[in-house]
Amino acid sequence: MISGNEMKPPLDGIRVVDLTRVLSGPFCSMLLGDMGAEVIKIESPAGDPVRGQGHHKNGFSWYFASFNRNKKSVVLDLYSDEGRDTLAQLLETADVLLENFRPGVLARMGFPQDRLDSINPRLIVASVNGFGSTGPYTDRPAFDFIAQAMSGFMSVNGPAGEPPLRAAQPVTDLVAGLYTAFGIASALHGRNRDGVGQAVETSMVNGVLSMMAYLASEHFVTGENPQRTGNDHPLVAPYGLYNTADGQIAIAASNDQILRRLLGEIGLPNLLDDPRFASNDARFSRRAELHDILDAALATDTRENWIARLNRAGVPTGKVQTLKDVFEDPQIQAQEMAIDVPHGDRGDVRMLGFPVKLSRTPCEVRLPAPELGEHTEEVLASLRRHASG
Amino acid sequence: MISGNEMKPPLDGIRVVDLTRVLSGPFCSMLLGDMGAEVIKIESPAGDPVRGQGHHKNGFSWYFASFNRNKKSVVLDLYSDEGRDTLAQLLETADVLLENFRPGVLARMGFPQDRLDSINPRLIVASVNGFGSTGPYTDRPAFDFIAQAMSGFMSVNGPAGEPPLRAAQPVTDLVAGLYTAFGIASALHGRNRDGVGQAVETSMVNGVLSMMAYLASEHFVTGENPQRTGNDHPLVAPYGLYNTADGQIAIAASNDQILRRLLGEIGLPNLLDDPRFASNDARFSRRAELHDILDAALATDTRENWIARLNRAGVPTGKVQTLKDVFEDPQIQAQEMAIDVPHGDRGDVRMLGFPVKLSRTPCEVRLPAPELGEHTEEVLASLRRHASG
Numbered sequence: 001m002i003s004g005n006e007m008k009p010p011l012d013g014i015r016v017v018d019l020t021r022v023l024s025g026p027f028c029s030m031l032l033g034d035m036g037a038e039v040i041k042i043e044s045p046a047g048d049p050v051r052g053q054g055h056h057k058n059g060f061s062w063y064f065a066s067f068n069r070n071k072k073s074v075v076l077d078l079y080s081d082e083g084r085d086t087l088a089q090l091l092e093t094a095d096v097l098l099e100n101f102r103p104g105v106l107a108r109m110g111f112p113q114d115r116l117d118s119i120n121p122r123l124i125v126a127s128v129n130g131f132g133s134t135g136p137y138t139d140r141p142a143f144d145f146i147a148q149a150m151s152g153f154m155s156v157n158g159p160a161g162e163p164p165l166r167a168a169q170p171v172t173d174l175v176a177g178l179y180t181a182f183g184i185a186s187a188l189h190g191r192n193r194d195g196v197g198q199a200v201e202t203s204m205v206n207g208v209l210s211m212m213a214y215l216a217s218e219h220f221v222t223g224e225n226p227q228r229t230g231n232d233h234p235l236v237a238p239y240g241l242y243n244t245a246d247g248q249i250a251i252a253a254s255n256d257q258i259l260r261r262l263l264g265e266i267g268l269p270n271l272l273d274d275p276r277f278a279s280n281d282a283r284f285s286r287r288a289e290l291h292d293i294l295d296a297a298l299a300t301d302t303r304e305n306w307i308a309r310l311n312r313a314g315v316p317t318g319k320v321q322t323l324k325d326v327f328e329d330p331q332i333q334a335q336e337m338a339i340d341v342p343h344g345d346r347g348d349v350r351m352l353g354f355p356v357k358l359s360r361t362p363c364e365v366r367l368p369a370p371e372l373g374e375h376t377e378e379v380l381a382s383l384r385r386h387a388s389g
Numbered sequence: 390m391i392s393g394n395e396m397k398p399p400l401d402g403i404r405v406v407d408l409t410r411v412l413s414g415p416f417c418s419m420l421l422g423d424m425g426a427e428v429i430k431i432e433s434p435a436g437d438p439v440r441g442q443g444h445h446k447n448g449f450s451w452y453f454a455s456f457n458r459n460k461k462s463v464v465l466d467l468y469s470d471e472g473r474d475t476l477a478q479l480l481e482t483a484d485v486l487l488e489n490f491r492p493g494v495l496a497r498m499g500f501p502q503d504r505l506d507s508i509n510p511r512l513i514v515a516s517v518n519g520f521g522s523t524g525p526y527t528d529r530p531a532f533d534f535i536a537q538a539m540s541g542f543m544s545v546n547g548p549a550g551e552p553p554l555r556a557a558q559p560v561t562d563l564v565a566g567l568y569t570a571f572g573i574a575s576a577l578h579g580r581n582r583d584g585v586g587q588a589v590e591t592s593m594v595n596g597v598l599s600m601m602a603y604l605a606s607e608h609f610v611t612g613e614n615p616q617r618t619g620n621d622h623p624l625v626a627p628y629g630l631y632n633t634a635d636g637q638i639a640i641a642a643s644n645d646q647i648l649r650r651l652l653g654e655i656g657l658p659n660l661l662d663d664p665r666f667a668s669n670d671a672r673f674s675r676r677a678e679l680h681d682i683l684d685a686a687l688a689t690d691t692r693e694n695w696i697a698r699l700n701r702a703g704v705p706t707g708k709v710q711t712l713k714d715v716f717e718d719p720q721i722q723a724q725e726m727a728i729d730v731p732h733g734d735r736g737d738v739r740m741l742g743f744p745v746k747l748s749r750t751p752c753e754v755r756l757p758a759p760e761l762g763e764h765t766e767e768v769l770a771s772l773r774r775h776a777s778g
Contacts, residue, residue, distance in 0.1 A: 007587075010579030023602070035575045049644075054603055055610040062610040063603045113748075132746070135723030140700040143641035145620075145628065146707040152715040156557035157546070163630075164709045166620050167556055168545035174600045178567050183745040185574035186424045190399030190750070192581045198396075199748035206724055209715065210744040211563045213412070214443055214452045216712060220727070220739040221444040221451040225711040231534075231555050239534065241552075252532035255438075311529040316519075318535040320553045323608040323615065326541040326598065334524030335595055338609070350609040355599040356572040357521070359502075359588035361579070 009036025009361045014188060016040065016096040017087070018071065019078075021048045023144075023170055024128040024204060025100035026067045027177035032096070032184065033070030034354055034363040040090065040379055041071045044078070047372040058346045065343060065369040066351035072367065072375035084110050088119055089383050095197075096124045096184055102141065103133035113199065124187045124197040128180045132203040147172035147204035156215055159230035171211075172204035179207045237283040238262075241320070243295045247303040251294075252316045256280075265313040266297040343368040398425025398750045403577060405429065405485040406476070407460070408467075410437045412533075412559055413517040413593060414489035415456045416566035421485070421573065422459030423743055423752040429479065429768055430460045433467070436761040447735045454732060454758040455740035461756065461764035473499050477508055478772050484586075485513045485573055491530065492522035502588065513576045513586040517569045521592040536561035536593035545604055548619035560600075561593035568596045626672040627651075630709070632684045636692040640683075641705045645669075654702040655686040732757045 014037040018029040026041075026048070033039040041048070054063030074090075077083040088111075091097060097116065099106050106127075107113070116125055127133065130142020131150075148154050148166045158165035183200035191197055209216075215226045226234065233239035233254065241248045253259040263271050271293070277283050283290055298306060303319060310317035321329065327338050337353040354363035403426040407418040415430075415437070422428040430437070443452030463479075466472040477500075480486060486505065488495050495516075496502070505514055516522065519531020520539075537543050537555045547554035572589035580586055598605075604615045615623065622628035622643065630637045642648040652660050660682070666672050672679055687695060692708060699706035710718065716727050726742040743752035 007583050007585065008579070010575035012579070013582070014578075027602075031571065036579075054607055057610055063606040066606040066609075067602075131720050132724045135720040137700075137720040141647075141703055141705045143643060143705040145622075145641040146639055146705045149639040149709045150707040150715070150718070150720075152710055152712045153558070154709050155711045157554075159548070159551065159554065162548065163620075165546075165548065165554075168604060168615065168618065168623070169542070169600050170602055171560070171600060174602060175564070175567070178564070178571060179745050182420065182567060182571040182574055183747065185571055185578055186399035187747065189403075189574055189578045189581065190397070190401070190425075192578065193402070194396050196396065196749070198750065199746075201746040201748075202744055203724070205721070206726055206742075206744040209721070209726055210741050211558050211560060212712065212741065213416075213456075213559055213563060215557060216741050217452040217455040218443055219712040219716075220455075221446055223713075225713050226557065229557065231552075233534075234557070250535055250538040252534040254532060258530075311526075314530055316530045316532040316535045318539040320538045320543050321541055322544045323541045323601065323605060324612075326539070327608075329539070331520050331524040331526040331539075332594070332598070335521045335592070337595055337598055352599050352601070352605050353595075355591055355595040356568050357588075357590040358572065358576065359590075360585070361587065 007360050009363070010358070011035040011037040011185070011188070014038065014095045015093060016098055017090050017094045018042060018098045019106075020098055020100040020128070022050055022100075023067070024173040024177045025098055026050070027174055028126070028128060028180045028184075029071065029098055030067055030069060031178065031181040035185070036361070037096070039071040040375070041068065041073050041370065042076050042078070042087065043073055043372060045075055051372065057349075060343065060346040060349070062349050062351070065341070065349040068369035069341060069351065069365050070367050071370060072379060073370035073373055074376045074379045075373035078109060086380065086383070087111075089387065090379070091116065091119050091123060093383070093386055094120065094123060095188065096126060098126045098180075098184075100128040103127070103129055103138045120197070122191060122195065122197050124184055124191065124200060126180055126184050126200040128176050128202055128204070130204050132206060133201060142204055144170040144172045144204065147208060151205045151209045152212055153208050156226050156228055158228040160228055160232065162228065164228065172208045175211060176202045176204045176207040232287065235284070236280060237287045238290055238294055240291070242291065242298050244298045244303045244306050245301060248319065249298070249303055249306050250318045250320065251310070258315055261313045262310065262315045265309055265315065266294070267300075268293070268297055339365070341365050341368050396749050398752070399747070400424040400426035400574070400577070403427065403484045404482060405487055406479050406483040407431060407487045409487055409489040409517070411439055411489075412456070413562040413566045414487055415439070416563055417515070417517060417569045417573075418460065418487055419456055419458060420567065420570040424574070425750070426485070428460040429764070430457065430462050430759065431465050431467070431476065432462055432761060434464055440761065446738075449732060449735040449738070451738050451740070454730070454738040457758035458730065458740065458754050459756050460759055461768060462759035462762055463765045463768045464762035467498060475769065475772070476500075478776065479768070480505065480508050480512060482772070482775055483509065483512060484577065485515060487515045487569075487573075489517040492516070492518055492527045509586070511580060511584065511586050513573055513580065513589060515569050515573050515589040517565050517591055517593070519593050521595060522590060531593055533559040533561045533593065536597060540594045540598045541601055542597050545615050545617055547617040549617055549621065551617065553617065561597045564600060565591045565593040565596040621676065624673070625669060626676045627679055627683055629680070631680065631687050633687045633692045633695050634690060637708065638687070638692055638695050639707045639709065640699070647704055650702045651699065651704045654699055654704065655683070656689075657682070657686055728754070730754050730757050
């Protein structure tokens with residue numbers, strides 16, 4: 001047994017050859033890099049298109065920087081024989097190949113699964129794609145908006161009585177990337193025992209569909225489609241945004257115990273004795289009336305006071321925060337969810353911190369996002385040593 | 390090296406002692422179980438509250454069934470000395486302890502980190518919570534709605550000019566559970582090398598905040614708050630829902646190459662020569678006008694035809710599907726994203742399939758969701774054998 005301060009990050013020693021671009025795949029490889037893997041980002045001579053996207057500072061895209069920390073950049077032209085030969089050599093030394101092409105593209109580039117197996121039987125071949133590699137839509141191009149629409153996500157997002165709505169966050173890319181990272185880490189653990197790699201795949205549609213949670217199980221058991229209900233809970237009241245003396249608070253009183261605490265704290269301890277509000281069904285059918293009663297009671301104090309008082313009483317309460325609010329929030333600061341990363345001449349880049357906290361080997365930025373091809377020489381030289389060694 | 394059909398699932402042989410209830414934690418342990426781990430769900434004599442939630446069939450909650458496949462249920466009263474002693478014995482045999490109490494509760498129950506280290510130095514102690522275990526909000530109760538509000542998620546979800554909106558899906562629970570599963574799998578891999586466990590933690594707020602993606606990086610570089618833009622893209626046009634002869638389609642023409650394909654296919658190949666639409670900035674400032682032009686062109690054919698034609702032309706196109714549509718979709722069926730799982734006398738329960746596809750050891754339901762305490766005897770008997778062995 002070794003002590004914590006000698007320990008290496010969980011995925012230290014794992015080499016990921018990363019052919020992905022834009023979002024789902026680069027997010028996945030960033031997560032692997034944050035956990036200590038060596039991520040070799042293969043870029044075409046033109047580079048990942050995200051290098052040109054979003055606002056730039058000192059000539060550098062902060063969007064690119066934030067998704068490509070802890071990676072090396074190697075430029076290879078995979079349309080050339082030489083580029084593909086180099087990729088094959090690199091794969092001999094790799095633990096994971098990550099790609100987010102449409103299914104079949106990697107094989108047409110000269111790397112079908114059987115060749116990958118023969119190059120390196122220990123290789124974990126991980127794919128993130130739009131719809132999965134079997135079925136009628138395999139060849140379709142996929143963007144987040146389409147995956148949100150096709151997966152059912154949009155059908156339940158939106159105010160009651162209003163049209164279906166996409167989320168602004170590219171949730172389908174990110175959820176698929178995160179699932180793929182989980183699949184890869186699991187397969188790496190299994191490989192320690194079994195000695196062989198395998199293919200790991202997640203699609204954007206399947207990933208976000210699996211987040212339908214009880215909306216899906218209720219659909220399966222009742223046969224009904226879940227409806228859009230905006231900020232109201234589809235089953236529980238009170239639950240939503242309420243007005244205080246100086247702004248709104250979000251309250252989730254989703255069981256009787258919490259509801260009693262809420263009513264006690266806001267000075268309505270006897271409300272549940274009123275038959276109009278005695279059961280959840282009764283409250284739910286009089287949601288608007290109940291909302292007004294709560295607003296009146298909450299008008300007696302300020303938002304910040306209610307948030308403190310109600311949480312102290314054990315009632316989940318908060319407020320809607322903008323991103324500016326979020327990063328000024330002492331909790332988010334204590335959790336180091338914004339970090340400043342030096343990027344040489346490009347200056348410091350602020351980006352999101354690490355959502356997974358490890359006690360002995362905390363995630364860290366060992367490498368800032370690379371310049372295009374910054375590590376081509378280094379990595380190719382190590383391959384030549386590998387070949388002659 | 391062993392062949393694929395002798396291989397075991399990646400997390401085979403890993404024992405997870407799971408103290409979690411409701412959603413974030415049970416989702417995490419389900420993911421670990423799907424990957425082959427033995428998950429021992431510790432329930433109070435009253436059971437996980439989800440057993441009583443959602444629609445029941447044959448006396449069984451399908452919501453509970455869908456989140457608790459691949460688990461054993463052991464009833465322990467952790468308020469009693471005997472229950473806590475049994476937990477300590479169980480932890481000697483475990484690889485992972487998973488909990489979703491508020492931070493500090495596990496220690497107050499008699500299991501501070503140093504005791505856990507002494508019981509089992511290889512133990513990975515994983516926590517899912519609302520706000521993280523350091524900072525001023527540590528003790529606050531957390532529900533998905535509050536985490537959506539506090540994290541900035543709601544600030545960008547919603548139609549333009551309308552109030553902030555929660556997503557109907559419990560995204561903060563699920564994303565935190567998935568991150569925790571990734572952290573655990575990574576830590577398990579690292580433990581194969583280093584021999585020691587460590588603590589792994591994710592919060593609901595941090596998890597979903599890390600999904601703000603370029604919305605966060607743009608905020609950091611510009612200092613501006615991202616705005617709600619509904620189904621419109623904040624930067625790109627055309628992008629959104631458009632009318633065909635018989636219904637709407639979702640089109641994401643987010644770069645010039647795709648836009649040219651779109652305009653060619655819908656019979657407007659020269660539109661980009663018109664100075665009113667020649668650049669993205671120009672198109673973006675005339676979004677409504679452009680929308681009408683596209684609607685007119687798309688009125689010439691049906692929704693299904695356009696989806697086929699545009700995807701064939703390389704334009705990401707789809708439609709908003711309800712859950713009923715989703716599970717009738719041949720792609721979703723080919724991907725086996727709804728599965729029927731026999732539950733003995735309870736009958737078959739339909740639930741979501743597996744979003745991570747593994748080529749050699751596909752995920753499967755080895756155990757249906759357990760009856761309360763179904764495995765208490767079996768697991769306690771194995772502990773007695775362990776103690777006397």
